[in-house]
Amino acid sequence: MIDIMASAALAADANPTEQEQNAALQAHFQPNVSVDEIEQVFHLKRAQPLLQVFTALFHGGFEGVLVRLLVLRELANDTASSAFSRADINTKLAYMLPESLETVLMRLRSNQLLAWDAQQAVYRVTPMARNVLSAIDSLLGLGQTEDQAEMGFLLSQVAGAQAVGGVTVEQLQHLLGRLVDLTEEFRDAIASGSEFRLRASQAKWHLACDWVEKGSEILRAITSDERADAATHRAAQAIGRAQSQLLNMQGMFSRALNQIERQRVHLGQSGLSTTDIKRWLLEHEDLASLAEDAIDQPAKPLFITPAEMIDVAETELMAERAGNTGEGGLPTGQDAPTTINDTPAMQKELDDWLARLSDFANLNNFPSVAEGAPKEIPVHESLLPASFAVASYRASLLPLLGDAAEASLQGATAELARLPLTFTPTDTMVKLPDLEIAAISMASLSLDLEESGKADE
Template identity: 35%
Template sequence: MTDQDFADYLAPGYVADDVPELSALAAARPVVGTFISLFRGTEAEVLLRLLVLREIGHDTDSPRWSPDALRRRFAYLDAVKLETVLKRLREHNLLSFGDDGHYHLSDPGRNAVAALGMLLRFDDTEDAELGFLTAQLAGLQATGSVNAEALGHLLSKLNDLTLHFEDAIASGSEFRIVESRQRLSANGKWLDRGTEILRQLLADPEAPFDVARIAQRIGLAQSRLARVDAAFQRALNKIETQRVTLGSSGISSSDVGLWLRRQNADTLLAMAQDAITDTADLRLLAGGHELLDRAEVALCDIERSQAQSVEMPPPDAAPAADRPEEEDLRLLTHFTGRLNTLREDAPLHDLIGGGGFHHAAYRMSLLAMLADASGTSEEGPVGEFLKIPMDVIFEDTLVDVGADEIARMTRGIVRPRTSNIND
């Protein structure tokens, strides 16, 4: 297989080596070729090849078959068609013909039949894909060859199941919810088996990072699926409250819906012929009193809309302000001057007092801001306050005040810096 084989399928400027995923498949040509030769042709031809391969590999005690034995085993097949099938299987290395004149399965043929047999063994109620992926993962774990790709397939399937179940719940259909719940219950053993595999993977300290990461995501997906059953039950309980029973017959609306679902299209069409009209008779929808009430409401709405004025008021000039409003900083400037005259240590509660609780709280916040200020670049009254050479020291104890609406407060000292005293 060369780049020329892909020339018609790749975009201009690309070759097969530019697509790593395509190169990996091209490198597995023998395996891919096995399935191509097995499944190419009509459906009847494919089924006949699978039939012959499975029967040849079915007898474990005598895996080699003579041509006469095969003709007797497949006596129900046309002899010419049987020879054609055997010839194709032999030419494509699915069936081997030994020097002793006997047929037997080749290794690629046995692998293909085994993989197909794994899929055919699942029940109709089970999810064949989930069972196959879980069984495949268990086999890889047993041989110590679990990889991120196999885990990724299982994660994708679990996420797809979650979306399917959420759609069933959102639909509000009792039949879809019951069907989805049965599907979840049928796959319970595969979910449990997958949980066991994940526990062993995550408990392995030498597991590769990409394998452990996907295994954790699979665990989260399985946790969401475990909560779906409770969501199914809540949805069914809600539907139960809305179910209608037809008189005292014991037949509910769900029974009627189930019976209708079992009927074919012709039966439903015959039932609906005289039950559905193309146009509704408006006289059946409203009587004279109802029409009069509606007309009165509509007339009142028309009169009300005409009476309302829709004109905009005339424009008016906005009043001009003499000067922009300024923040009242008189208390700040007064407190700044008071601190500038301080030459020795002063108790904190003495400095903030005066004017009641609100003024004291404001001075307390200013001193706390002064204690945290370092290299400030503020301008104006606030900048002048923060540049005062003063240290504010807060202690861990409380002091009784009993004045200016303050009972107790944090003990502290306001201390002028040495450079300021010397000046």
């Protein structure tokens, strides 16, 4: 006990003064830059007591951090009493060594995580310690869930701050930064052209969209709050734009997967593709084990001299000449082997629908130049009649109309993008007397007469 108190006294004597701390901090910056002129440094220095609490908890090796958090959580979780005597602590943490427990208690007490009441000779957990543990427990609890998008904790912080009226611009900027990171990650996955990476990113995208739906209600509350300042409103609007970019990536995923589907290679008539083989290989951790017992006998190399090589070559040459002395003429004809059309059914659906839209877009085939002729049709008339799967597939291709990037490519989807049609969606729904589709978004396909006239010229 005396040694511990002596080491604590030496540590207190070794603590630098405020002037020495400022000098040490200034050493990390350019000589012509004053530390006090940086805004973020001012905010961090103002939060020095809280940051020192985290330093006291997480300084050192993982074992020491684990023991400090264990002691503090054991005391904070005991709600039967707000004060603990040393005997109570020894009983509650009897599984620890007395020396280690004494060191941890002194560290927590010296950093305002535990308060010592000298009159009653008891320890008390400070409010700052409870706030720190609450933040750590929230992060640990969300880390155990399957949140691949890693937006749950950030969104919960914004929601909690908004509920008590204390949301800050920094919290909104953290959420905005995560949305930007996800958007860049999904764009890289689409640009990679890897089917497995695309499907993994698409699943992660669906999880991120679930969080976006929950966050939209919070953003509406922030933007409608009259107490929020201009910076908070700008950050909330930036988050809304980032969410819109994230939601609009569904068409990019569908387009990339459709492109991979068209380029997929099938092995004969077996129905297996290169994707199936790659998926099967990925399920095996040790690919070398697949070669076991695959070869019955090892390869036996044969070595011959140059003289023997010449003799063999001469024999083969003379045999070939002797075979060419027979009767000349063309070989007898043979029937060509029967093949089966491997064109995917969905490709045929795309070709049929493309021909249908082309008839509408072609002024020579559609009487749109006459007076009173329709220049616009409801979108469900172009999608139906069809099954739910075919109608959904057609609807997913509508955003390609007028896409300049897609129109510069080749293929059926590029022809679709070059059609002089304009797709105009709305937020309302229209009910349909269809057996498979009960309702559909109200939208229209309009004919661009100028583009169509240029195409005819």
